[in-house]
Amino acid sequence: MSEYALEIQNVSHYFGDFRVLDKINLKILPGQIVAIVGPSGCGKSTLFKAILGTNPPSEGEILADGVPIHGPTRDVGIVYQHYSLYDFLTAEKNVSFGLKLDETKLWERVFMFPWYRKKRDEHLRKARDFLDRVGLEGACGKYPTEMSGGMRQRVAVAQAFIMKPKIVLLDEPFGALDEAMREELQQMLLTFYQENLIAKREGRRPEYTILMVTHELNEAIYVADRVVGMSRFHNDGHLGSTIVYDRPCPIFHPDDPRDFSKFVAQREELRRAVFDEAYLKHRDKYVTFWNELSATAAQANAPIN
Ligand SMILES: Nc1ncnc2c1ncn2[C@@H]1O[C@H](COP(=O)(O)OP(=O)(O)OP(=O)(O)O)[C@@H](O)[C@H]1O
Ligand SMILES: [Mg+2]
Known part of the structure; x- marks a missing residue:
């Protein structure tokens, strides 16, 4: 485990001739x-996209916990200004969605249903725990359209942190x-x-x-x-x-x-x-x-x- 959660080393970024970032450390x-x-x-935001791994920097390197970032990973989460929740999922399902995608595959969900059901219950339990931590204990079953802007941002924060x-x-x-x-x-x-x-x-x-x-x-x-x-x-x-x-x-x-x-x-x-x-x-x-x-x-x- 690295001493640093994040290291940005000599990162510069250009869009064509336009220099945006110069040797960020x-x-x-x-x-x-x-x-x-x-x-x-x-x-x-350009720097954030580089850290997120979606738009690598023109020069330099970025490490999360000592590991170079070469694309989106579980190690880096993001919350944007405008909420990015699925309107057709409840708060707890929105929060557990990332775990579901990351830890189960479609064929496992279909052909290994009893195993998947256990996994799903565990994910939902974790989601409820994270919703508790962001002060939304009573809102697990609510849909985004039934929540205030502040509540939705809390769900987005829980969604990011549940991935550890x-x-x-x-x-x-x-x-x-x-x-x-x-x-x-x-x-x-x-x-x-x-x-x-x-x-x-x-x-x-x-x-x-x-x-x-x-x-x-x-x-x-x-x-x-x-x-x-x-x-x-x-x-x-x-x-x-x-x-x-x-x-x-x-x-x-x-x-x-x-x-x-x-x-x-x-x-x-x-x-x-x-x-x-x-x-x-x-x-x-x-x-x-x-x-x-x-x-x-x-x-x-x-x-x-
Ligand atoms: N895909 C792109 N192609 C060309 N130029 C870009 C691109 N994305 C961003 N830029 C330019 O890079 C500069 C930095 O943009 P960026 O969005 O990172 O700024 P910011 O600091 O997040 O600004 P704000 O505080 O307004 O959100 C801006 O001049 C922008 O026009
Ligand atoms: Mg910005």
Whole structure:
């Protein structure tokens, strides 16, 4: 098992002569929730498609848990802004659908029905467990058309995590929701993060590793433990977007007040470093995540006087 859930190594991408991504390097530890922000068109979705394995990058390599990605796999899940559920399946069947496709074959379903029935019941049990975890215990039998937008996004999140992926990509997952639902789903991510911390404390590998695109800087800093900014507003911007910001950010407990005033300075720094076209004079001044992490680790290991 690799130390990293995801490694992006020198990834660049071109569409013909148009350079979108330039030498993206990123390593994500299991259990991190990383927010990714950047101006519209800077290549966030392009990077996600490369991680997902549907559109390989022009250059560079991407590894999930140490294994190179050469096409879609169970190791990488994704949730899009607009829900991608099957309207003719209930919530629990939507969630178990991926397991069914991955773990049973058509001929087994037909010719080995008793075996398949056992397998199906096991998948449905798992689906109900995941729906519980995303706060939808009462909605297992509901069809997508009977659910709110927030509920459907929760089902989509359960659908992604039931496959036990190494990492889940969220591409503006809450963008189409109203404010109250958006807040509820942010709380859900904070709860996942607490579960990750418990797993780490108990020596287990955390289950929820997330890379999430959002346009809301407050949301990025509030739900993530690390914010990555991508942009072409840097010294070599003609070559494409790269990572110009990568720093840890404050951790909120789901019961903490949503007090965004705590990180006004970081939000301003992020806005300037990533979105301000006039502020071009750097490439990696704010790419300090690993230095800051080792500083905290050194502090944590320092002898107590
Ligand atoms: N298949 C394609 N062919 C040519 N150009 C493309 C293709 N897909 C994306 N692009 C271009 O690549 C750039 C990056 O697109 P991408 O969708 O990755 O941006 P984004 O950061 O996700 O933007 P947004 O925040 O608006 O979702 C854009 O200029 C887009 O027009
Ligand atoms: Mg996009």
